Amino acid sequence: MPREVRSARPADPGGQPVGPGEAAVPGHAGGTEAVDALRRIAFLLEWRGASPYRVRAFHAAADAARSLPPGPVEAAEARRLHGIGPVTAEVVAQASGGRTPTYLAELEDEAGEGARRAWETAEESEGDCHLHSDWSDGGRPIDEMAEAARTLGHRWAVLTDHSPRLTIAHGLSPDRLRRQLDEVAAVNARTTGFRLLTGIECDILEDGSLDQEDDLLRRLDLVVASVHSKLRSDPGPMTARMVAAVRNPHTDVLGHCTGRIVTGRGRPQSRFDAEAVFTACAEAGTAVEINCRPERRDPPDDLLLQAARAGCVFAVDTDAHAPEQLHWQSSGYARAVRARIAPDRLITTWPLARLLAWTAAATGGR
Numbered sequence: 001m002p003r004e005v006r007s008a009r010p011a012d013p014g015g016q017p018v019g020p021g022e023a024a025v026p027g028h029a030g031g032t033e034a035v036d037a038l039r040r041i042a043f044l045l046e047w048r049g050a051s052p053y054r055v056r057a058f059h060a061a062a063d064a065a066r067s068l069p070p071g072p073v074e075a076a077e078a079r080r081l082h083g084i085g086p087v088t089a090e091v092v093a094q095a096s097g098g099r100t101p102t103y104l105a106e107l108e109d110e111a112g113e114g115a116r117r118a119w120e121t122a123e124e125s126e127g128d129c130h131l132h133s134d135w136s137d138g139g140r141p142i143d144e145m146a147e148a149a150r151t152l153g154h155r156w157a158v159l160t161d162h163s164p165r166l167t168i169a170h171g172l173s174p175d176r177l178r179r180q181l182d183e184v185a186a187v188n189a190r191t192t193g194f195r196l197l198t199g200i201e202c203d204i205l206e207d208g209s210l211d212q213e214d215d216l217l218r219r220l221d222l223v224v225a226s227v228h229s230k231l232r233s234d235p236g237p238m239t240a241r242m243v244a245a246v247r248n249p250h251t252d253v254l255g256h257c258t259g260r261i262v263t264g265r266g267r268p269q270s271r272f273d274a275e276a277v278f279t280a281c282a283e284a285g286t287a288v289e290i291n292c293r294p295e296r297r298d299p300p301d302d303l304l305l306q307a308a309r310a311g312c313v314f315a316v317d318t319d320a321h322a323p324e325q326l327h328w329q330s331s332g333y334a335r336a337v338r339a340r341i342a343p344d345r346l347i348t349t350w351p352l353a354r355l356l357a358w359t360a361a362a363t364g365g366r
Contacts, residue, residue: 031068034078037095037104038062038088040119043330044107047115052294059327061088072097118337122330124349127156129253130201130224130289130317131326135180136161137169138321142180142196143187148323150194156352158199158222159184163211165203166228172200174213181219195352197221201255203228206237208244210251217250222359224289224317226255231270239273246277246286249362253315253347254281256291256298263295274303278310285362287315287347292332293325304339314341316348 042058064083078084078092087103094101108115132138133145140148142159149157161180162171172180177200184198199222203211210217210225217223225245233241246254257277258269281288288307291298296319299307307314316332318325329348336346343349347358 031065031070031073031096033098034065034068034073034092034095035062037091037101038065039327039330041091041101041104041107042327043119043122043334044104044111044115046331047111047118047334048107057085058088059324061085061092062327063324065092068092068096114337115334118334119330121337121343121346121349122333124343125154125316125329125333126351127154127158127197127348127355128318128320128326128329129158129199129222129287129315129348130160130255130291131157131320132161132201133159135176136166136171140322142183144323145320146187146191146194146196148326149196150191152326154194154326156195156197156355158197158224160199160201160222160224163200163202165205165211171203171211174216177212177216197356199223201226202251204241204245206230206241208241208248210245210248214250220250221356222252223250224253224255224315225251227257227259227270231259231267233270235271235273238270239276242272242277243280246281247284251284251286252359252362253287253289253317255289255317256293256296256319257288258298258300258303260298260300261295262297269298269300274306275310278303278307278312281307282311285313285358288312290314290316290332290335291319292317292328293319294328294331297331297335301335301339304335308339308341308345313345313347316346 038058039062042055045055045058060083064081073092073096075089075093078089084092091101091103128149131145133142134140135142138145146157162169164171164173181198184196187196198220200212200220201224204225204227205211227242245251260269261267278288290304314336316329316336318328320326347355
């Protein structure tokens with residue numbers, strides 16, 4: 001039975017976020033205004049298709065600006081921080097002094113209404129369904145990834161390290177996954193206002209089955225299923241493989257569906273019957289991931305529109321392997337708005353209780 005997709009998300013309790021996923025810092029108005037302005041500039045640069053390096057520079061400056069003292073900050077003072085240069089220092093000075101930065105105003109005028117709606121949608125983000133730690137191929141410990149997500153203002157995030165067959169990424173054996181469940185419980189025991197959910201990025205095997213024990217999958221809060229092998233299979237076998245996986249009651253999210261890489265030497269997207277796969281996702285209630293990694297941007301725009309027309313729900317995920325990559329999420333929300341996907345169809349805008357009710361509905365309760 002398909003999972004029910006219920007109505008809109010309630011208002012966020014407490015606090016006022018200063019940007020997509022950015023938690024306000026009490027008594028720190030100057031710093032938070034600067035962070036907000038720098039994040040918004042980074043988002044608008046993404047919206048207009050600027051170089052990823054330029055976008056990254058504004059995110060790095062926003063990270064640095066979090067340590068600024070309250071109140072107005074002169075540009076020269078801001079430039080003493082690593083990661084802040086002449087342009088970003090001027091943004092900090094203007095924003096911390098209570099003014100709209102000139103550069104931000106110019107970008108907003110150029111971007112128009114569509115970008116404003118995309119930013120507002122990004123501000124509704126509650127969590128991220130796909131992040132990695134150093135237990136598999138991520139670069140930082142579990143507690144650091146959780147703290148980074150909490151600091152960004154997420155209410156929840158899902159730890160999705162790889163499954164056993166992906167040995168190149170140090171995939172988790174059943175025993176290691178069991179130990180990780182205990183580690184996640186320990187992280188949650190010392191964290192307030194945020195919950196790290198248990199999960200996995202599970203390989204979709206050639207027959208469409210999932211690369212982990214069923215009993216363990218049943219214990220997890222959320223399962224992302226992705227194809228990582230034989231990406232150049234013929235369309236028929238690839239379609240059957242993917243359809244079987246998204247119909248599996250343990251699967252909650254179909255990860256980076258085409259497997260493409262769009263930077264460097266690149267990798268072509270897998271060939272499959274998109275109508276059949278997305279119809280199966282819609283019928284099963286399996287979300288299609290909007291993967292925000294700059295080298296993936298998966299699915300491509302035409303398939304994103306096709307999935308939207310099929311009636312799918314979506315997870316806007318960073319696939320982050322390091323804390324700073326959690327900022328990539330806003331680009332996925334921009335793509336969702338461009339595809340005219342309503343915010344309520346984005347499971348990463350759902351409160352924790354709703355998300356967990358949705359994942360449990362597929363298996364009769366986990």
